[in-house]
Amino acid sequence: MPPGLTRGFAIGTVTSFVLGACRGVNTRPAAPVAAVASAVSVLVVGTWLLDVRQAIVDASEIGAAIGLVFFLKSQLCGRWPACVGAVLLTGSASAFAVYTAKAVLPPGSAPGRTPAGVLLAVVTGIAVATLAARLLTRPGGPLRPSTASLHPRESLGLPLRPVLTATCAASAAGLGGAFVGAATQGLQHGLHVGIVFALVLGPAIGLPTGLIAWLNQPGRLPSASALRTYQHDRALAWLCFAGVTTTATATQIALDGLVQSLIDRLGDSSFTAQPVHGLLFGMTIGIVVAAYNTxxxxxxxxxxxxxxxxxxxxRFMRFLGLLHACEILRQEGPLYSFRAVELQNYLAATYAPARGRRIPRRRDDLPESRPGTGAPTCGRTSR
Structure with a gap:
């Protein structure tokens, strides 16, 4: 990807995915794991593809940013003052991490990454991701399976507003990259990035995203089984990913006939827009769109x-189906419940808060039912 759409865009993509896929989930306990895992991944890939010194600096920046995104997710989903404070705190911590990493390296061997540039890239990436999440979904609300359907519904209305909202969210990523690129690489480079990724690819990605969001509204649909709901939700997730990726790649291929003359007038030769740029841009945003809608x-x-x-x-869904076939679970639409009253009471007592009881980990930890109660008898076969 061209300068301006590299580290900040990667951090913004992860932030968008966390805000979309972790709605209603407390991600704070996973913050240390997320920080270490992202830093190690960047360090390994960066050492393999680039240079170990560059990898150390990038790992410190991205690891600190992603760890704080997990830790401060509730602030990013809350009121705007808390959201702005969380964004600035994340950018400042990433800049400090880069400064510390460069201080550890030998003099003259550290990559040219200034704390001000890191602060600008991280703040822009997380700010754009948070804005897009607030435009396309309710990041503080619960997570529900998709309800998208091609059946006519009176409550859908016109798709103009969802398409415009999705276009603004997709173009904001390109505008963020253009702003950072202009600040670090010059005005012509920033305009080049903005034309390709905001003016061209933004509306191309916003159209399928808006249509999916328009169709994904509650309607008077019959209650489906849990397996059917799971399959429908999974199919729409793959449709989001494939539709956005295909549209972005096809638009990038047709870029020569759209605005190539305007790009030539800029005289910027820092990068040449290729289909792979549309593919990568579409794949990353396609994953985010799937997290928003499913x-x-x-x-x-x-x-x-x-x-x-x-x-x-x-294969958890298959496991639930097996329990239902063995009459251990009762299926009521998309919900499952235990048939045996004794098993219900035992699980309620075991998982009740503040009881201090041990959670069973093996089958032989469960109580055997009395004859004639109708409850299944657990054997002594270990897990």
Missing amino acids: AWPNYVLCITWFAVRRLLPW
Whole structure:
């Protein structure tokens, strides 16, 4: 990606995904893990592709920023004064982390990354991401599965407002990159980035995003099963990703016939717009759009977290279907409930707050039912 749409855009993309996919979730406990994981990832990839000194500086910047985004998510979703304070605090911490990392490196070997430039890039990236999240969704509200449907509904209205809102949100990312590029690389470079990523790719991405948001409104739809809801939500998530990516790539390919003459007049040769730029720009925003409109990305994160810790099976929906087939669970529309009253009472007592009881981790920890009660009897087979 061209200068202005690199580190700040990466931090802004992660911020958008966190605000979209983690609605109603307290991400503060995961802040240290997010900071370390992002810093290590940047360090490994940067050492492999670039230089270890550049990787150290970038890892300190991105790790500090992403860790604070997880820690201050409630402030980013709250009132505007708290949101502005959280953005400035994140940018200042990233700039200080870069300054510390450069001080550790040998003199004359540190990359040319000034704290002021880091502060500008991080603040711009997180500010644009927060603005886009507030325009496209309710980052402080609960997360619900998608309700998008092609069936006619009276409550939909016209798609003009959702399309305009999505276009402004998508173009804001390009404008942020243009602002940072102009401040660091010169006015002509900033105009070049703004024309390509805000003027051209912004409306191209805003159109499918707005249409998806327009269709994704509550309607009088019949109550579907849990598996059907999951499949529908997953399909829309992939549609968001594929639709935005395809539109951005196709628009970038057609860029020569749109504004190429205007770009030539700028005389900026720092980068040449290629289809790969549209592909990368569309893929990153496509993931964010999927997080805004569906619950499936959050579901994947949760299942991965619990499956790695061996608390849930990887194929959780299939596991629920098996429990329903064995008459352990009762299915009522998209909801499941336990059939056995004794099992319900036992789980309610075990997971009740402030009881201090041990959570069962194996089947033989569950109580055996008495004969004639109709409750399933747990065998002695270990997990």
